[in-house]
Amino acid sequence: MSAVRLYTWQRLTAVLMVPLIAVHLIVIIYATNRGLSAAEILGRTRGSIAWGLYYSLFVVAASIHGAIGVRGVAREWLGWRETALDRLMWIFGVVLLVLGLRAVIAVVAL
Amino acid sequence: MSSAAETMIDVRVWRGGEEGEYQSFSVPRRDSQTVLDVVTWIQRNADPTLAYRFACRVGVCGSCAMTVNGRPRWTCRTHVSKVVEDGRLEIGPLANLPVIRDLAADMSPFFDKWQKAEGTFVPSRTRHEPLETISPESAERQAADAAIECINCGVCYAACDTVRWSPEYFGPAALNRSWSLVNDVRDAGNLKRLAAAASNGGCHNCHSHQSCEQLCPKGLNPTASIAGLKRRTMQAYIRGEIS
Numbered sequence: 001m002s003a004v005r006l007y008t009w010q011r012l013t014a015v016l017m018v019p020l021i022a023v024h025l026i027v028i029i030y031a032t033n034r035g036l037s038a039a040e041i042l043g044r045t046r047g048s049i050a051w052g053l054y055y056s057l058f059v060v061a062a063s064i065h066g067a068i069g070v071r072g073v074a075r076e077w078l079g080w081r082e083t084a085l086d087r088l089m090w091i092f093g094v095v096l097l098v099l100g101l102r103a104v105i106a107v108v109a110l
Numbered sequence: 111m112s113s114a115a116e117t118m119i120d121v122r123v124w125r126g127g128e129e130g131e132y133q134s135f136s137v138p139r140r141d142s143q144t145v146l147d148v149v150t151w152i153q154r155n156a157d158p159t160l161a162y163r164f165a166c167r168v169g170v171c172g173s174c175a176m177t178v179n180g181r182p183r184w185t186c187r188t189h190v191s192k193v194v195e196d197g198r199l200e201i202g203p204l205a206n207l208p209v210i211r212d213l214a215a216d217m218s219p220f221f222d223k224w225q226k227a228e229g230t231f232v233p234s235r236t237r238h239e240p241l242e243t244i245s246p247e248s249a250e251r252q253a254a255d256a257a258i259e260c261i262n263c264g265v266c267y268a269a270c271d272t273v274r275w276s277p278e279y280f281g282p283a284a285l286n287r288s289w290s291l292v293n294d295v296r297d298a299g300n301l302k303r304l305a306a307a308a309s310n311g312g313c314h315n316c317h318s319h320q321s322c323e324q325l326c327p328k329g330l331n332p333t334a335s336i337a338g339l340k341r342r343t344m345q346a347y348i349r350g351e352i353s
Contacts, residue, residue, distance in 0.1 A: 002308060002309070002352075002353060003308055003309065003310055003312060003314040003315075004308035004312075004314065004343045004344060004346075004347045004352060005347060005353070006314070007314045007340065007343075007344065008344050008347050008348065011344070076275060076276065082310070
């Protein structure tokens, strides 16, 4: 995959994640300060389409961003060829996506 | 001739090719002495077989760059007083390039990469058309001028960490040249040039360590040029002009 395509997708997903991370951190601080229990948090997230969409978007962006990053690290440190690097990127990205979406389902599914 | 009262510099000079060793010389210290003066003194007075490269001696030609106490420098404009450490100088060939002999590095890979980066002007008019009038004050010309004073000395290339670990990377000088041409309104080769900048050896390798900017003897900032190329290639990719 071309360097400019990887660069563009990694930067765009980074831009997308900036507000997502900010909201994510604010929610964590809010939930812990208010002393919400796991059951109370799940009570608010289960069945919520908004939280489902929010965290699904987050997971997709993080999977793309992280997979491209790992590809870059492997390229510089391991010196792999392009096809091997692309394979690593796709496998890592899909694993992140599956793990992330499973977590989203656990939080929002009724 | 040196006298006992003279202050001497302990100079270690690389001898040999890729394999070799440093050889010590004692060189008399002079006022306003440059590192090139030191190397020339050794060749004329101590060992005429010493190989090194220079031409203009006044910071124009970019021929005399060497590694001085661990850093790449243009030796003709580097005063000994600026770089000497405890009365010692260690002078070697430029890093990140094959060594021909002693202090002469093989610049071929450096210039080959200028070609790969499409660092050649592509005219948009023929000789039969009138000359295009370019205002020196125009924003485009000023952007092109910011990167144009490069003398091809190879200091940035030798200073670059990314060049050291990635042999296919074009390096700061070639991409700086590319950026100058990208901003040149008379040039017609930008699509091919941006495609080269976006290729595997191109601008996206740069980690912005800025050693090139720190050590460029002409005070240029190739890191900024490379950042410009990253922006322009991304715009071209989003527009579908390159893939």
